[in-house]
Amino acid sequence: MRKHQRVASVFGVLRRSDPPLLAPADDPDDPLPHIKLKLRSKDDRFATSTGPDGVYSFYDVHAGEYHFSASLPARMELTEKTLPGALPPIKIPNGACFEYNVDALPLGKIRGSVLGPDEKPLNLASVELYRADRFKDTEPGLWGFQGSKGEFEFDHVGPGEYILVFNRTNRKDPNSPFPRTFYPGVSEQNETAVITLKDGEQLLNANIQVNDGYPTHKIRAQLKWKDGRPPGEVTIMAKASEGENPAAQRIGEGVYDFTLLQSGHYTISAWEDLDPQRLSQRRGKETCTIPARIDAEPATVDGADAEITEITLTFPSAACHKE
Numbered sequence: 496m497r498k499h500q501r502v503a504s505v506f507g508v509l510r511r512s513d514p515p516l517l518a519p520a521d522d523p524d525d526p527l528p529h530i531k532l533k534l535r536s537k538d539d540r541f542a543t544s545t546g547p548d549g550v551y552s553f554y555d556v557h558a559g560e561y562h563f564s565a566s567l568p569a570r571m572e573l574t575e576k577t578l579p580g581a582l583p584p585i586k587i588p589n590g591a592c593f594e595y596n597v598d599a600l601p602l603g604k605i606r607g608s609v610l611g612p613d614e615k616p617l618n619l620a621s622v623e624l625y626r627a628d629r630f631k632d633t634e635p636g637l638w639g640f641q642g643s644k645g646e647f648e649f650d651h652v653g654p655g656e657y658i659l660v661f662n663r664t665n666r667k668d669p670n671s672p673f674p675r676t677f678y679p680g681v682s683e684q685n686e687t688a689v690i691t692l693k694d695g696e697q698l699l700n701a702n703i704q705v706n707d708g709y710p711t712h713k714i715r716a717q718l719k720w721k722d723g724r725p726p727g728e729v730t731i732m733a734k735a736s737e738g739e740n741p742a743a744q745r746i747g748e749g750v751y752d753f754t755l756l757q758s759g760h761y762t763i764s765a766w767e768d769l770d771p772q773r774l775s776q777r778r779g780k781e782t783c784t785i786p787a788r789i790d791a792e793p794a795t796v797d798g799a800d801a802e803i804t805e806i807t808l809t810f811p812s813a814a815c816h817k818e
Contacts, residue, residue: 504556504591505534508549509565512576512598514651516637517626526550527599531566558589563597570695571599572651579650603652603692607701608645609661611673612708616645619670619742622703623663624649627656627689632663632675657690661703669741669756673705680704710757712801718749718765718791718808725789725813727769733796736760755798764793765808789813 509532510524518524526549534541536559545551562584565573574582576598585595609620623636630636636658639647659678662671677687678701690698716731733741733753741761744752755761771785791808 501554502592503552503554505587505593505595506550506552507594507596509545509551509597509599510549511571512600513653514576514600514637514649516635517624517652519626519653519655520629524598527567530599533564534561535564536561556587556591558587558591560584560586563595565597565599567599570602572602573597574600574651576600576651579648600651601653602650602695602697603654604648604650604697604699605652605657605659605690605692605701606646606648606697606699607659607678607703609641609647609671609676609703609705612706614704617641617671617673617705618643620647620661621671622647622659622661624652625658625660627658630658630660630684632684636660636663652692654692654694654696657692658684658687659690659701659703660684660687661705666739667709667756667758668739669709669711669735669754669759670739672709672711672754672756674707674709676703676705678703680706711754712757712798712804714753714755714763714796714803715746715805716743716751716753716763716765716794716808717805718751718810720810720812722812724749724810725767725769727767729765729767731763731765731808733761733763736762755796757799757801759798761796761798762793763796763806763808765791765810767810769813786813 509527509530511527512524528545528547528549530545532543532551534553539557541553541556543551543553563582572581608616611617620641622639625636639649641647661676663675665675677684679688680703681687731743731751741753741755746752766788768788789810791810794806796803
């Protein structure tokens with residue numbers, strides 16, 4: 496700029512890449528030369544190509560939201576290695592001059608479900624994907640999560656051989672109370688079925704069947720207020736003496752279920768962050784200082800005590816301190 500030369504509005508490097516932790520050994524992210532690129536908004540169109548070292552530049556780009564596209568080799572997608580799916584639109588301000596590196600990733604995909612003994616998807620499950628020759632139970636792989644949709648998914652997976660594992664660290668988690676299991680449903684690594692993908696291939700039924708879950712029992716927590724519930728936001732949690740904390744499942748107003756491991760000990764507590772403005776309106780003309788939070792008396796539960804199936808946590812009155 497000091498030399499009165501043109502400055503690129505958007506510049507960067509296009510590289511062929513793989514998702515984090517899934518690149519083949521000793522395989523660097525190679526720049527892609529001579530690839531045609533386009534930057535488009537509803538009003539403007541720009542085109543350029545990468546140079547021999549994969550570097551590109553767009554000049555004189557006006558402010559707006561733009562879609563970035565590329566004429567890539569077959570079975571590749573323009574994105575960033577840390578993003579799922581395709582590259583999202585980018586917003587460019589006036590006078591922009593910033594670096595925007597992008598990646599060309601493979602289109603392979605692995606999708607499946609972690610199934611319980613009843614062959615239904617677990618509500619919560621974490622899985623990890625590894626190159627078959629790089630699996631170590633002491634090191635993390637590419638992490639995936641199964642939630643309310645009942646599926647996990649890994650996209651942008653390149654050709655090669657892979658190992659898929661649920662609960663790699665073999666933690667005792669009451670939310671997913673099953674030991675480590677390799678695809679398709681075995682406990683030992685040497686028994687796993689290695690997943691082989693060709694370039695651009697998609698495996699959409701990579702289900703993992705888990706069995707022999709840790710013993711659990713459910714407990715229901717009922718919340719009560721001495722003088723009626725004041726306006727505010729309620730939080731309830733179960734704290735494990737060791738291991739993972741169980742998640743609260745809301746059943747109804749002030750009613751929650753927890754799944755506890757029989758081997759664990761838990762403290763179940765609840766508190767409410769009050770809404771002073773709404774509470775003041777309810778109290779009318781009374782002048783006082785309203786507490787920011789009230790806490791229910793916590794309860795301690797032994798996970799092995801299956802006779803305890805319900806507990807009640809009672810909140811004190813939202814005492815008003817006279818000014």
